[in-house]
Ligand SMILES: Cc1ncc(C[n+]2csc(CCOP(=O)(O)OP(=O)(O)O)c2C)c(N)n1
């Protein structure tokens with residue numbers, strides 16, 4: 001069992017107050033432990049944690065580029081294998097690095113079957129460069145490249161289903177989790193690290209700056225995403241979906257109203273048509289994963 | 296041991312002798328025979344390396360970076376489109392001071408698509424921070440790989456190296472080569488000792504971002520290391536000569552140059568043709584010689600200046616084109632800078648692009664042009680197509 005008092009992400013990093021990804025970093029390392037080597041992609045976490053000559057990482061850490069982390073990790077893993085070493089290799093990358101620009105390298109690394117744990121901290125946009133949309137941005141979210149306007153309701157496409165894409169690569173372990181449930185993150189990371197082969201974990205990491213909410217409410221936002229069915233926590237073990245988190249669902253409106261990125265759906269009047277489309281996404285999630293608690 | 300080997304297989308032999316712990320590469324003509332042969336060696340147990348068979352060049356060099364950062368000696372090979380696909384990683388590897396050695400089978404860059412030789416690909420990456428060595432024949436290509444690891448891994452240097460050789464002309468040509476003894480190579484090239492590496496017992500962060508207060512000094516250090524590599528190469532070349540008998544103690548090579556009035560300058564396999572042309576011209580009483588450049592980065596400017604002292608007419612045969620530049624060739628500019636003497640005529644001749652043959656007659660014609668003071672032009676164009 002992971003030592004939950006272990007702190008391998010040091011204080012003094014430069015994330016916004018209430019940053020979901022910063023919390024995720026701390027929890028990931030509790031699950032991964034000291035015998036870890038972290039490969040990072042360009043993005044908020046890299047920037048807030050390693051302004052030269054300071055670093056927040058108490059485990060070995062390497063950043064190369066935005067889109068090659070899985071390939072760098074392949075090389076680290078191969079070297080460790082050849083040298084007979086025992087460290088475990090983890091990637092910690094943003095959703096832009098994972099869903100968009102890094103897909104080639106991730107797909108290659110998973111197909112080759114390297115023993116790595118790839119973790120995507122999903123804040124649902126390119127935050128480091130100023131809140132541009134990514135393939136992980138939810139339907140209708142307002143970002144600087146998917147702005148709501150006279151002819152637009154925000155991001156016009158639904159979120160890409162990365163966990164299923166990686167499960168289809170034959171990954172032995174795929175899981176989603178959320179900073180709203182810290183122990184779940186620790187447990188899932190620990191399990192991935194102990195699983196042979198390439199594992200994928202996607203962590204919902206609300207970003208107060210990019211989504212437009214008070215940094216004191218990060219956990220609350222994470223909970224709401226789960227409780228509305230817009231984010232589902234599950235595990236896929238050897239291709240079989242297991243351990244889905246069940247909820248007594250709330251209407252998506254509660255989640256949407258809490259964030260400025262969806263404010264256009266409520267101004268000047270409530271856009272029931274668009275909100276219904278988002279509700280349909282939650283309903284489809286509920287159906288697909290069977291998340292509704294039957295009481 | 297002397298063997299008749301295809302260039303690519305001679306390179307694979309060099310890699311076998313160097314024993315990289317991790318190899319990662321992606322096939323592209325005319326480099327393919329190297330990676331195929333290495334895969335065979337690994338499959339047969341003749342080479343104990345982790346061979347990462349990646350999905351792209353971008354991942355190939357990224358994987359080498361990761362393995363090198365973890366403390367392993369690594370190897371890769373590519374060409375043309377593959378090298379440009381790696382471009383972003385190339386800068387990164389050099390900036391992170393990882394001593395990666397990569398074979399470059401020089402090939403033209405698309406469009407139009409061409410699998411044939413020129414040196415545009417590696418020249419494009421001039422400022423990426425990689426040492427660039429150019430070989431004339433199969434033996435030199437093999438030998439430069441061994442020297443490349445010595446230089447790259449030297450703690451005074453810690454820079455990556457391209458070992459460049461002309462695609463097909465060297466990669467696919469059979470020549471007799473002397474394959475060094477494993478025992479001697481072991482003595483010449485001890486195991487790689489990284490200055491630091493990713494290690495849970497001694498954690499450190501690599502590849503952090505630098506604000507304006509820090510960035511410039513990193514580039515400065517890179518440049519300093521590049522400059523230091525000049526002497527490190529010469530020393531490594533000298534020791535190579537002592538052990539193996541072939542002399543690489545200089546980054547340039549002169550051929551009938553000491554008493555010449557006209558100098559031709561070139562890099563790579565065309566130097567062989569130029570030497571033959573010079574013999575023909577010398578027999579006719581023309582005082583012409585060759586200065587072969589073995590390293591484009593670092594550029595051995597001082598040595599070149601010395602070698603060319605007193606020569607007033609110089610022509611540079613360029614297998615690259617810097618489009619829109621007045622002089623046209625990337626090497627000529629460096630020669631002009633090295634000499635810094637307006638009384639000397641230095642002219643560029645862009646030739647052999649996309650694999651066009653350069654023959655002895657062409658070199659003689661070029662010498663006529665150098666003598667007449669006509670240059671900074673394409674050489675050997677088919678006027679009827681223009
Ligand atoms: C090849 C390349 N293209 C674009 C960029 C600019 N860039 C840096 S970080 C980033 C977005 C990062 O997004 P994500 O992975 O979601 O991480 P976040 O900042 O949201 O944590 C972009 C577009 C880059 N560094 N490299």
Ligand code: SF4
Nearest residue numbers: 015016019044207209
């Ligand atoms: S912008 Fe978002 S992800 Fe980036 S540091 Fe701030 S809260 Fe964290």
Ligand SMILES: [Mg+2]
Nearest residue numbers: 094095125126
């Ligand atoms: Mg993001």
